[in-house]
Amino acid sequence: MPSYDIYHLPALNWMIALYFFFGGLAGGGFLLSFWAGYGKENSGHLARASAQITPIALIIGLLLLVFHLGHPFRFWLTLTTFRPSSVISWGTWVLTLFMIVSTVYAFLWRINKGGSAKVLGWLGVPLALFTSIYTGLLLMQLSGSPLWDSALLPWIFLVGGLVSAAAVSVLVLTLTGHEPAEPFFGLKRYICALVILELVMVGSELVALYTGSAESARVANMLLIGRFSVWFVGLQIIVGSVLPLGLLILAGAFRSRILPVLVSVLLLIGVLTVRFVVVFAGRISL
Amino acid sequence: MAYNKATERCKSVTSRREFIVASAPAGLAATVLATQKPLGNVHRGARDKCYGMVIDLRRCIGCHACSVACKSEFNVPLGVWRSWVKITEDGKYPNVRRTFLPKLCNNCRKTPCISVCPTGASHYDEHGVSSINQNKCIGCGLCVGACPYKMRFVNPEKRIAEKCTLCMHRVAKGVAPACVNTCVGRARVFGDFNDPESEVSSLVRTNKTATLRPQLGTKPQVYYIGDFDE
Numbered sequence: 001m002p003s004y005d006i007y008h009l010p011a012l013n014w015m016i017a018l019y020f021f022f023g024g025l026a027g028g029g030f031l032l033s034f035w036a037g038y039g040k041e042n043s044g045h046l047a048r049a050s051a052q053i054t055p056i057a058l059i060i061g062l063l064l065l066v067f068h069l070g071h072p073f074r075f076w077l078t079l080t081t082f083r084p085s086s087v088i089s090w091g092t093w094v095l096t097l098f099m100i101v102s103t104v105y106a107f108l109w110r111i112n113k114g115g116s117a118k119v120l121g122w123l124g125v126p127l128a129l130f131t132s133i134y135t136g137l138l139l140m141q142l143s144g145s146p147l148w149d150s151a152l153l154p155w156i157f158l159v160g161g162l163v164s165a166a167a168v169s170v171l172v173l174t175l176t177g178h179e180p181a182e183p184f185f186g187l188k189r190y191i192c193a194l195v196i197l198e199l200v201m202v203g204s205e206l207v208a209l210y211t212g213s214a215e216s217a218r219v220a221n222m223l224l225i226g227r228f229s230v231w232f233v234g235l236q237i238i239v240g241s242v243l244p245l246g247l248l249i250l251a252g253a254f255r256s257r258i259l260p261v262l263v264s265v266l267l268l269i270g271v272l273t274v275r276f277v278v279v280f281a282g283r284i285s286l
Numbered sequence: 287m288a289y290n291k292a293t294e295r296c297k298s299v300t301s302r303r304e305f306i307v308a309s310a311p312a313g314l315a316a317t318v319l320a321t322q323k324p325l326g327n328v329h330r331g332a333r334d335k336c337y338g339m340v341i342d343l344r345r346c347i348g349c350h351a352c353s354v355a356c357k358s359e360f361n362v363p364l365g366v367w368r369s370w371v372k373i374t375e376d377g378k379y380p381n382v383r384r385t386f387l388p389k390l391c392n393n394c395r396k397t398p399c400i401s402v403c404p405t406g407a408s409h410y411d412e413h414g415v416s417s418i419n420q421n422k423c424i425g426c427g428l429c430v431g432a433c434p435y436k437m438r439f440v441n442p443e444k445r446i447a448e449k450c451t452l453c454m455h456r457v458a459k460g461v462a463p464a465c466v467n468t469c470v471g472r473a474r475v476f477g478d479f480n481d482p483e484s485e486v487s488s489l490v491r492t493n494k495t496a497t498l499r500p501q502l503g504t505k506p507q508v509y510y511i512g513d514f515d516e
Contacts, residue, residue, distance in 0.1 A: 003374040003515070006367050006389075008439035010431030070425015070445030077405040077424055088404035088428060141402050142431030143502075 010142055012279050015068040020135045020275040022061030023095075024161025025168060027132030029054040030102055032165045034121040034128075037114060039186075044114060045178060046185050050169045051109040051117065054102040057168075058131075062095060087141050091134045098127040132158040139282065146216035147282040152205050156274065159198045164271040166191050167264040174260045184260055188248055191267070195245045199237070219285045228281045231273055240270015335414050336395075336479040337452050338507030339466070340489040341388050343514055345473035348373060348386035352465035352474060356390075359453065359464035366439040368450040369465050374515050387514045388474060390465065391416065391437045391450035392498060392506030399429040399438060399449075408447070413454050423447050434502050452476070479507065 029050045036047035066075045078092040101124045108117035136154025143149070166187050173185055184191065209220035223232040244266040251259060348371060356362065356369040369390040376383050397416050400408045407422035408429055418429075423446035430438045430447060438449040453463030457476075461467070466476045477486035486509075489495075495509040498516060 001374060001376050001515075003372060005372040006370045006436070008366060008430055008436045011425070011427030011440050012431070068426075070427070070440055070447075071423070074405075074422075074424040077407075077422055081404070081406050083401075083404060083406060085401035086404045086428075087402065088426060092404065138428075141398075141428060143398060143434045 009283055011068070011070070012283055013068065014276070015064045017275045017279040019061045019064040019068070020157065020279070021164065021272050022057045022064065023135050024132055024157055024271070024275075025164045026054050026058035026061060026098070026102065026161075027128045027130075027158070028161030028163070028165030029057060029168070030098075030105070030121075030124055030128035031132070031162060032169060033105075033109070034118075034125055037118045037121060043186060045173065046169060046187070047114065047117075048109045049172050050165055051102075051106045053165065053168055053172065054128075055099065055106050058095070058099055058102060062099065087134070087137050090130075091138065094127055094130045094134065098124065098131050101127055129158070132161045139278070145282040145285045146209060146212060146219050147278060147285055150205060150208070152201050152208075153278070156198060156201050156205070159194050159201065160271045160274050163191060163194050163198065163267055166194070167267040167271070170260050171264040171268075174257060174264075180260075184248070184263075191263075192245060192248055195241050195267070199241055202237070215285070219281065222285065223277070223281060228277055232277050232281075236270055236273040236277060239266060240273055241267075244270070334480060336507065337413065337415055337454075337457065337476070338393055338479050338486060338509070339390065339452075340475045340477075340486045340493075340495065340509045340511065342471075342473045342475070342489070342493075343386065343510055343512030345471040346371070346386045346388055347471050347473075348384065349470060351468045351470060352388055355464040355468040356450070360448075362448075363441060363443050365442065366448075368437075368448065376515075385514060387510070387516075388465075389435070389437070389498075390508060391452065392435055392504070392508045393452060395505035395507065396503060398432040398434065398504065402428045402432040404428070411454065413458070415452050415454055416449075417451050417454070418447055418449065420444070420446055434499055434504065435506075 033047045033050040033054065036043040036050065039047075066072045069075060075092075078089060079096065081089070082093065083089040101120065105117050105120050105124055108114070108120065133154035136157045139145075139148040139153060140150070147153075170184055170187060173180070178185075180186075182188070206220055206224070209216040222228050244263045247259065247263050247266075350371050353367060353370045357367070360368060362368055369388070372387040372389055374385045374387070376385065393416055397408075400410070400416060403409075404426065405422045405424055407419045407424070409417065409419065411417040425440055425445045425447065427440050427447065430436075430440060433449075438447050440446065441448045453461075453465075456463055463474075463476050466474045475485050475489060477484035479487055479490070481487060489511065490509055493511045495511055496514070497506040497509055500506070
């Protein structure tokens with residue numbers, strides 16, 4: 001039966017989707033750097049590169065976050081109060097702390113004090129983890145969309161953040177002329193595992209949507225065969241996940257410069273699309 | 287659609303034990319209060335009020351006068367509404383009917399919109415009504431998404447969150463809210479649920495009422511009499 005009602009949509013736009021990308025990149029970059037710092041000897045340059053990525057990505061993300069507000073110059077009000085029931089309140093404080101820690105961390109790697117950086121890393125890891133999953137928690141606080149009311153969402157964002165950090169690190173190292181000791185700077189298996197994990201989580205999310213209410217099945221249909229299918233199936237799954245995964249597995253042994261660049265760009269397209277699909281498909285399904 | 291019992295209203299906020307404990311120093315309080323200036327009978331400006339509305343859907347004719355009165359009272363910009371009437375069409379020609387569901391802020395007792403606010407701009411004001419401090423709102427829009435009734439919006443001109451305030455500026459002066467004042471069928475009735483003598487209390491006592499999405503546990507304070515389709 002037709003009905004005429006008013007729907008006030010939350011002010012989530014492209015800036016928020018991009019912030020999700022850069023926030024995830026920052027969190028993932030820190031975790032990758034920490035992991036590489038304790039890794040094999042030749043992974044030092046990887047730890048260095050991803051440590052530099054973190055504060056840059058975070059500052060871009062924070063600027064996007066602040067300027068999507070109705071009153072950007074009132075953002076300091078969130079720093080004068082702390083409200084435990086509000087995810088944004090937690091987020092502002094953790095992101096501020098993470099900004100400080102990751103900048104010092106990147107600086108320590110820059111001046112080749114990897115040892116002290118690793119110690120500081122222990123402080124940064126929980127902050128980086130929270131920064132990565134925070135974006136998903138933010139959407140969970142909004143009611144109404146079955147796409148956002150999902151406990152998997154923060155973890156999909158975390159894995160996506162790790163993938164994007166690996167992709168950007170490979171891209172930066174390749175383009176700055178580093179000769180990889182191993183293909184993909186030892187990240188091949190790491191990237192493969194994460195992309196497969198992400199596909200599995202997206203798959204379970206779809207199953208959960210289809211077995212849920214009629215409303216959530218409608219959202220799943222919208223993603224798979226509806227108006228978002230080009231973005232979701234085409235760009236996110238095929239171009240952004242399956243294609244780079246295939247290239248990594250089949251052609252990963254070849255020492256070419258084009259391949260790491262191509263795979264990284266494809267992975268970044270995939271991660272970016274996840275954010276845009278989640279924000280815009282969720283917004284419409286409210 | 288689930289029907290609520292009157293027990294979901296504000297009086298459930300105070301348990302019997304709390305009442306007994308609280309009434310112990312009442313003698314002292316009475317002495318102090320006796321020295322104060324007598325307060326007006328319209329509005330005492332304290333949390334002892336529980337404002338809300340009873341909407342008798344059998345009396346709503348779908349004229350949208352309430353939506354228009356609200357727009358003009360608050361100068362609400364185009365594209366957003368503080369209060370409106372949802373229309374549902376039902377049946378197949380020639381057996382058709384239209385039903386109307388006037389909507390406004392439910393003034394919930396347990397509000398997701400207040401708990402998500404990062405700055406404390408969303409709060410219960412001195413009248414016990416869920417409201418927004420215009421100077422503290424940063425316009426993040428999270429409350430807009432958190433409200434399960436979609437009653438909030440970001441004002442496109444002021445770029446802050448806004449919503450129905452139950453016309454507290456009018457009520458404080460003893461005048462009915464704009465939508466209630468203009469309702470031709472007297473479908474909208476405004477009042478204090480904590481006052482057993484009020485019209486809203488008596489309507490809820492003597493009629494079968496329902497709230498919007500009671501399963502969410504937000505304890506809405508807008509009660510509907512009559513059948514509706516969410």
